[in-house]
Amino acid sequence: MPEQGxxxxxxxxxxxxxxxxxxxxxxxxxxxxxxxxxxxxAVLVQSAGELVTKDEFMTRVWPGAIVEENKIQxxxxxxxxxxxxxxxxxxxxxxxxxxxxxxxxxxxxxxxADPVAxxxxxxxVQPFLTNVPSAGLR
Numbered sequence: 001m002p003e004q005g006x007x008x009x010x011x012x013x014x015x016x017x018x019x020x021x022x023x024x025x026x027x028x029x030x031x032x033x034x035x036x037x038x039x040x041x042a043v044l045v046q047s048a049g050e051l052v053t054k055d056e057f058m059t060r061v062w063p064g065a066i067v068e069e070n071k072i073q074x075x076x077x078x079x080x081x082x083x084x085x086x087x088x089x090x091x092x093x094x095x096x097x098x099x100x101x102x103x104x105x106x107x108x109x110x111x112x113a114d115p116v117a118x119x120x121x122x123x124x125v126q127p128f129l130t131n132v133p134s135a136g137l138r
Contacts, residue, residue: 044100
């Protein structure tokens with residue numbers, strides 16, 4: 001299991017990866033993501049754009065377990081679906097591993113950047129959409 005980052009929140013263009021809350025958010029709205037997919041995304045975001053090999057994922061996400069490589073691909077696919085139109089942020093280096101691109105910034109989860117009342121005039125009319133069904137629609 002990757003290190004939780006001590007309340008760090010990684011941010012990029014409306015995306016927030018809150019390690020303490022184990023939550024991916026788009027424009028403040030939680031985006032459903034399974035446990036292993038979240039762990040893989042946490043490893044990617046903490047790697048700051050560096051290549052993460054399949055062996056590193058195995059060690060950090062499934063320590064001590066024997067897991068087939070296609071498990072990583074399944075979870076990477078889930079991450080891409082959750083990212084919707086920003087799915088291209090997860091880059092594949094064929095046969096080597098994956099990297100998360102973009103200039104992610106880091107802040108403490110309880111910093112002044114935390115919840116402030118948004119200006120209703122600036123909120124989108126449509127809710128944030130992903131390819132992942134809502135948990136309540138099962």
